[in-house]
Amino acid sequence: ETGVTQSPTHLIKTRGQQVTLRCSSQSGHNTVSWYQQALGQGPQFIFQYYREEENGRGNFPPRFSGLQFPNYSSELNVNALELDDSALYLCASSRGGTGRTDTQYFGPGTRLTVL
């Protein structure tokens, strides 16, 4: 158990809908990163939040957006869902700081199915 929690565990949506996924970071961690993992693939970096600011983004369209709150929990929002958005969404928290690279610890993920 890493202390990183995600909700919901599973979610089924239809094309065109919007979804919000939530992540609570481990105590003492101020950085949250989100990843999308399609079946049989490694996780792909979506974006990262550090102290409530977006701090890097992968190759995902603007309909993928996020937030980080003062308690360092985070949300991932996906608008206009497409079938290819079906995947396991993982969040990872870490203890970031200037010049610091810390291990990222993953939550259990949210399995999103888009019909």
Next chain:
Amino acid sequence: EDKVVQSPLSLVVHEGDTVTLNCSYEVTNFRSLLWYKQEKKAPTFLFMLTSSGIEKKSGRLSSILDKKELFSILNITATQTGDSAVYLCALIIGGSQGNLIFGKGTKLSVKP
């Protein structure tokens, strides 16, 4: 193109065997290389390697990084059925906090 390549993609062994999983990469400017074990959902952290040639060990698992030849290996000795999982290799690159680039993983199945 794939920047992190893991091999083999899948492997079936019997309990007690020793396995070596490979991770090669094309990225030269990275901070660290990490290994994770993914059984069902959450990847769980195994090792972080930053310096070349220094072996890290944890029980039956060990790993080493070769920055000159651009690869890392993960060894598991005396495998057990509980070692069955997907093993992911990732590089920390870019940004002030860094993000992870993953390989596709090696699926290890250990038969009794």
